[in-house]
Amino acid sequence: xxxxxxxxxxxxxxxxxxxxxxxxxxxxxxxxxxxxxxxxxxxxxxxxxxxxxxxxxxxxxxxxxxxxxxxxxxxxxxxxxxxxxxxxxxxxxxxxxxxxxxxxxxxxxxxxxxxxxxxxxxxxxxxxxxxxxxxxxxxxxxxxxxxxxxxxxxxxxxxxxxxxxxxxxxxxxxxxxxxxxxxxxxxxxxxxxxxxxxxxxxxxxxxxxxxxxxxxxxxxxxxxxxxxxxxxxxxxxxxxxxxxxxxxxxxxxxxxxxxxxxxxxxxxxxxxxxxxxxxxxxxxxxxxxxxxxxxxxxxxxxxxxxxx
Amino acid sequence: xxxxxxxxxxxxxxxxxxxxxxxxxxxxxxxxxxxxxxxxxxxxxxxxxxxxxxxxxxxxxxxxxxxxxxxxxxxxxxxxxxxxxxxxxxxxxxxxxxxxxxxxxxxxxxxxxxxxxxxxxxxxxxxxxxxxxxxxxxxxxxxxxxxxxxxxxxxxxxxxxxxxxxxxxxxxxxxxxxxxxxxxxxxxxxxxxxxxxxxxxxxxxxxxxxxxxxxxxxxxxxxxxxxxxxxxxxxxxxxxxxxxxxxxxxxxxxxxxxxxxxxxxxxxxxxxxxxxxxxxxxxxxxxxxxxxxxxxxxxxxxxxxxxxxx
Numbered sequence: 001x002x003x004x005x006x007x008x009x010x011x012x013x014x015x016x017x018x019x020x021x022x023x024x025x026x027x028x029x030x031x032x033x034x035x036x037x038x039x040x041x042x043x044x045x046x047x048x049x050x051x052x053x054x055x056x057x058x059x060x061x062x063x064x065x066x067x068x069x070x071x072x073x074x075x076x077x078x079x080x081x082x083x084x085x086x087x088x089x090x091x092x093x094x095x096x097x098x099x100x101x102x103x104x105x106x107x108x109x110x111x112x113x114x115x116x117x118x119x120x121x122x123x124x125x126x127x128x129x130x131x132x133x134x135x136x137x138x139x140x141x142x143x144x145x146x147x148x149x150x151x152x153x154x155x156x157x158x159x160x161x162x163x164x165x166x167x168x169x170x171x172x173x174x175x176x177x178x179x180x181x182x183x184x185x186x187x188x189x190x191x192x193x194x195x196x197x198x199x200x201x202x203x204x205x206x207x208x209x210x211x212x213x214x215x216x217x218x219x220x221x222x223x224x225x226x227x228x229x230x231x232x233x234x235x236x237x238x239x240x241x242x243x244x245x246x247x248x249x250x251x252x253x254x255x256x257x258x259x260x261x262x263x264x265x266x267x268x269x270x271x272x273x274x275x276x277x278x279x280x281x282x283x284x285x286x287x288x289x290x291x292x293x294x295x296x297x298x299x300x301x302x303x304x305x306x307x308x
Numbered sequence: 309x310x311x312x313x314x315x316x317x318x319x320x321x322x323x324x325x326x327x328x329x330x331x332x333x334x335x336x337x338x339x340x341x342x343x344x345x346x347x348x349x350x351x352x353x354x355x356x357x358x359x360x361x362x363x364x365x366x367x368x369x370x371x372x373x374x375x376x377x378x379x380x381x382x383x384x385x386x387x388x389x390x391x392x393x394x395x396x397x398x399x400x401x402x403x404x405x406x407x408x409x410x411x412x413x414x415x416x417x418x419x420x421x422x423x424x425x426x427x428x429x430x431x432x433x434x435x436x437x438x439x440x441x442x443x444x445x446x447x448x449x450x451x452x453x454x455x456x457x458x459x460x461x462x463x464x465x466x467x468x469x470x471x472x473x474x475x476x477x478x479x480x481x482x483x484x485x486x487x488x489x490x491x492x493x494x495x496x497x498x499x500x501x502x503x504x505x506x507x508x509x510x511x512x513x514x515x516x517x518x519x520x521x522x523x524x525x526x527x528x529x530x531x532x533x534x535x536x537x538x539x540x541x542x543x544x545x546x547x548x549x550x551x552x553x554x555x556x557x558x559x560x561x562x563x564x565x566x567x568x569x570x571x572x573x574x575x576x577x578x579x580x581x582x583x584x585x586x587x588x589x590x591x592x593x594x595x596x597x598x599x600x601x602x603x604x605x606x607x608x609x610x611x612x613x614x615x616x617x618x
Contacts, residue, residue: 005408009397016396090392095453098356098386099409100378287358288377 005101006109011116020117027071027121031128034067035060039131058237061138064129065146069153069229072118073182076154079117080161081178082171083110084285089171097287104282107166111158111278118154122147142236149232149267153225156270157182159277166284189224193217197250213251219258221246222266223273231263309334310461310492315364317350317516324350325516328364332494332509334460337487339507339524340496341607347516348496349389352463355494356386368461381410385454389466389496393438393446399430402438402449403456410457417456424452428482444475451482462486464495468502480506500604512607528606535599537570537579542592551589555582566594 003011014020038060045056084107087093096106132138160181164174196217204212221227227246234242243262247253258265283289315328325347332338340348353359355366357380365372366380373380393402400421407417425431428448433441441449447467454462464483468476476499483493483506497503503510504524511521520527541548545563552558557574572579583596 002408005405008408009394009401009405012401013394013396090394091388091390092392092394094353094358094388095386095391095406096409098358098381098384099406100381100411100457101409287353288360 004105004109004112006096006106007112007116010109010113014113014117023075023117024121024124027075028125028128030071031064031067031125034063035128035131038063057132058138061129061132061142062233062237064132065233066229068122068125068150069225072121072150072154073157073186073225075121076114076118076157077161077175077178077182079114080110080158081165081175083114083162084165084281085168085171085174086165088169093285097285102282103286104278106285107162107278107282110162111155114158114161115151115154118151122150138236145232146236149229149263152267152271153229155274156225159274159281160185162281163277163284166281185223186226189220192220193250218247218250218253222258222262222269224266225270228263228266228270231266235263309367309369310494311367312351312355313365313367315351315354315366316362317347317354317359318362323516325354325361328513328516328518330511330518330521332492334492335487335490336509337483337493337495337507339503339510340494340513341500341503341510342496342513342519346513348513349465350516351513352386352465352494352496355380355461356384356463357381358386382457383460385457385459385462387450387454387462387464387467389469391450393441393449395437395439397438398435399425399438399441399449400434403453406453407456412457420456420458421452424455427455427485428452429478444471444478447471447475447479448482451479455486460490460492462491462493462495464493466496466498468497468499476502500607537572537582537596538599539568539570539586539596540566540594541568541586542566542594544591547589548586548591551586551591552582555585557582 038056042056042060084093087096097103101109129143133140161174161178164178164181165171168174168177193214196214197212200212200214227243230246231243234240244253244259247256247259247262253259310330310332312328312330315325316323317325328347328351330338340351342348350359354361354374357377361374364374366374368379368383371379373383394405397405403421403424404414404417407421408414412420422431422434425434428451430441430445430449430452433445438446438449451464451467454464468479471479480502483495487493495503495507507524509522510524510527512519539548539552543566545566545568548568549561549563552561552568552570555572557572557578559571559573561571562569572582574582579596579598583593586593586596
């Protein structure tokens with residue numbers, strides 16, 4: 001099977017890029033430092049107590065997972081938000097579009113290249129993450145599920161970056177707007193739910209024995225990768241009710257099926273949104289998309305003139 | 309043969325191209341001449357599948373390629389007026405990347421890239437980074453890039469802009485060579501002398517309309533015939549003027565020492581008869597010629613009275 005030409009070209013450019021080497025170094029350096037500090041603290045307490053608590057191993061896992069997640073949120077927009085606008089700024093997009101490559105193939109090639117960086121970062125961090133296997137507590141399957149989630153979130157965040165990159169001419173604008181959109185998704189979605197709850201509470205003030213219900217607004221959080229991530233990590237750490245606890249702050253969701261299968265549903269929704277973002281992004285860079293509209297319009301005109 | 313019929317394109321209320329018609333023969337080097345904003349790049353982008361046309365058709369081998377984008381992209385190689393290159397890619401990798409973007413198998417692409425680098429005289433730069441090449445080399449590499457999929461038609465938007473005379477000469481040589489191989493080349497340029505040397509035909513465009521098109525020599529003759537006749541005589545000005553005045557094709561006469569400038573509306577044959585008449589009347593004619601136009605003066609002249617030609 002032949003690689004996507006854009007992906008292949010980006011890989012070649014990445015492997016020669018000093019910037020990418022630095023990203024890998026800094027990423028693993030931060031992870032290693034955190035792992036060492038926690039490990040040191042753990043061994044220090046062992047000197048006094050004489051026993052190692054397996055809960056501490058879980059703590060290392062949680063902290064490292066969150067750090068990986070946070071760093072990916074910071075790195076991915078930087079990689080994808082300049083992907084298409086960078087081609088425009090470099091004046092290479094027209095040439096690329098004049099080849100046999102279809103716009104969606106260009107977008108997918110760019111997405112693949114940013115995902116390859118995510119995978120590269122995840123794989124290179126394995127020796128550090130494997131520290132947690134020394135004493136057990138976390139299974140390999142948990143780590144695999146974590147990697148799948150990180151990839152899904154990378155696709156989601158990456159396609160948001162590509163969407164802005166294809167919509168705006170300048171990489172700076174695209175990058176700023178991508179981070180702003182992510183801020184909205186991470187904080188804004190929570191604020192929407194919170195505000196709805198406060199409004200609902202105010203509306204129900206004075207009524208006795210009434211549960212405040214914000215109905216479907218809670219499902220806005222399904223697009224929030226942070227909630228999805230914390231739900232999965234908490235479940236792996238033994239707390240299966242993390243999502244329910246969050247949702248129950250805004251009403252009674254004990255019997256809600258969506259809340260029960262939150263992680264899988266939110267991952268599916270985020271993947272579906274990613275497909276939508278890719279579709280919009282490819283339409284944005286498709287130079288002939290007006291032509292299709294024109295054809296439709298002219299066809300409609302012909303039909304209407306034929307009717308009259 | 310490439311045929312463009314009734315091509316139109318508007319941006320909002322602004323008509324960039326209006327009912328543009330053109331026929332280009334196979335193997336011809338065709339020049340697009342026009343001021344900035346005339347619609348040259350718009351037409352070239354439509355032909356390359358980078359802009360949708362509002363209406364019109366572009367036919368290659370009796371097929372409207374605007375309705376078959378795959379064929380359009382296979383048939384046409386496009387080189388934009390401004391283009392960039394990728395850092396961290398060598399010359400050969402650059403060509404192989406575009407070959408793979410056209411779906412060309414790697415072994416075929418490798419051979420083709422090698423041939424093209426030979427053609428554009430960059431074989432010795434094969435493993436150098438593209439970013440480090442000079443502007444002229446980048447321009448030649450980009451020309452090689454437009455040829456990776458062996459297109460029948462090349463569309464080159466201002467390929468010689470910013471190049472030194474030597475590189476322009478090299479480019480001209482390469483284009484003539486490609487034309488000899490049967491490639492149809494459409495080229496736009498502001499360096500009109502370059503076009504005059506390279507092109508067999510030209511199309512003068514203004515405000516999205518064709519002002520004049522056809523064989524470059526025929527066009528120059530057509531314009532030259534409106535130029536004055538310049539007759540240099542040896543000390544016989546007073547003898548020559550009455551003869552000229554009596555000729556029915558002569559409109560105005562002005563004398564400057566031994567040079568007589570005559571506005572003459574006759575054909576070539578009438579010019580010859582006038583010369584014969586002067587000689588038979590013992591006027592010593594040193595030279596007898598029409599004032600010559602070059603493409604630059606032709607362009608300026610047409611732009612000045614464009615409406616006359618429309």
